[in-house]
Amino acid sequence: MIISTNSGKVVFYNPPNNQILLNISNDIDEFIAYFSVEKIDVEVSFCTAEQIKDLNYKFRKKDSETNVLSFPAESSIGIQSACCGEVIICYEVLNNEAKESSKNITNHFKHLLIHSLLHLLGYEHDKENDAILMESEEIKFLSKIGISDPYK
Numbered sequence: 129m130i131i132s133t134n135s136g137k138v139v140f141y142n143p144p145n146n147q148i149l150l151n152i153s154n155d156i157d158e159f160i161a162y163f164s165v166e167k168i169d170v171e172v173s174f175c176t177a178e179q180i181k182d183l184n185y186k187f188r189k190k191d192s193e194t195n196v197l198s199f200p201a202e203s204s205i206g207i208q209s210a211c212c213g214e215v216i217i218c219y220e221v222l223n224n225e226a227k228e229s230s231k232n233i234t235n236h237f238k239h240l241l242i243h244s245l246l247h248l249l250g251y252e253h254d255k256e257n258d259a260i261l262m263e264s265e266e267i268k269f270l271s272k273i274g275i276s277d278p279y280k
Contacts, residue, residue, distance in 0.1 A: 135160050136168040136211075143174055144219040148237050155238060155273050159245060162269055166209040169201070170248065172241065173216050180218040195221045196240045198247035215244040231278070239278045242266060 129140040131153045138156055143149055160168060175183075181193045188197075201212035217240060226233040246262055253259035267277050 131156050133157060133160060133168065135165055136170075138168060138170045138172060141171065141173040148219075148234055150234060152238070152241075155242075158273055159242065159269065160211075162272060163211075163246075163249060163265075164209060165211050165249070168211040170211060170245065171214045172244075173214070174219050175216055177218055177220045180216060180221065183216060193218060193221050195225060196244050198244040200248050200250075209249075211245055211248045213248040215241065215248070217241070217244075235275045236278070238273070238275060239266070239270060242269060 129143065129149055131138045131140075133156070140149060140152075156168070159165065177193045180197065181191070183197055184190045184192060184194045187199075195218055197216045199214040199216075201214075217237070222237055222240060223233060225231070226236040229236075243262075243266060246265060251258070251262040251265065253262045263279060267279070270276070270278065
């Protein structure tokens with residue numbers, strides 16, 4: 129699935145089902161407007177638990193599965209106006225997390241996608257102040273698209 133906007137495009141590869149992508153086009157348009165994104169060029173791929181574990185180890189030296197990994201196209205310093213790069217999502221981990229926390233899987237997917245897009249814009253959460261800023265922006269935006277605070 130390809131979502132094209134005046135600012136660019138988001139391409140989804142190997143989505144596990146079409147249900148998870150419901151209204152995603154509208155949400156991406158909202159994201160572009162809300163965060164004043166001038167350019168978006170993102171590839172979102174779905175992978176297996178084994179694949180994401182391998183990638184997590186290769187790039188982060190963490191020998192475990194994770195729900196999502198973000199790879200900015202360029203090194204960024206601070207918040208920027210271009211959202212470019214690649215996002216890898218493990219549907220198996222995403223689905224298990226949604227079930228374990230009684231979350232709607234589509235909303236959980238959208239949260240992880242927005243979280244990843246914020247990383248591509250330069251947001252980080254390694255330091256406490258950065259984490260507070262990023263989480264605050266996530267919560268505000270998710271509320272705008274009808275998703276309650278995922279951190280509660």
